[in-house]
Amino acid sequence: AQSVAQPEDQVNVAEGNPLTVKCTYSVSGNPYLFWYVQYPNRGLQFLLKYITGDNLVKGSYGFEAEFNKSQTSFHLKKPSALVSDSALYFCAVRPFTSGTYKYIFGTGTRLKVLA
């Protein structure tokens, strides 16, 4: 089955430190990979997407993601965390399944940046 996993329910990091939110996937064919952020009582906001050929993808608010084909991972990173980065983060894939390109979401990782 095609899937995406976020192994950590919560990540805590001190303000100013680098952060990583992990995502691994299991899909056939070329992966379409995305990261979203959700603030309280809001919808999901698109952060960044994998672009073929670029192992390091830059997105909004200083976030970037590192694609690793051999490890089937697409980890979200930021060099210096801000308290305002505290939110719920979702990784998503768009595999070809049963005739359609559906979006499959991970279970989400709550990021807490401590002042």
Next chain:
Amino acid sequence: DGGITQSPKYLFRKEGQNVTLSCEQNLNHDAMYWYRQDPGQGLRLIYYSQIVNDFQKGDIAEGYSVSREKKESFPLTVTSAQKNPTAFYLCASSIALDRPSNQPQHFGDGTRLSIL
């Protein structure tokens, strides 16, 4: 600016009552979706629609119904058969599901449904 509008932001349901959540998009997207999000949890797909006048059940369709009479609109009805409707409901849209693309889904800001 193009986007997705969900209304109302907050909704209260009485026992035995059906309620309808509105979702409108002006992104010219073919596909639209409804998700349910429970506190601290991920997204669960309720229904999705690939084109007008067509829709498919997602993972948790029981107790819900939808219609897709216009490309721009995909309302969700939470029926009295849904015994635990308290949740945050998110509508989304995207390009068509039958083509490969790295275009993301776009989401509305949600409707929070509670039981009176």
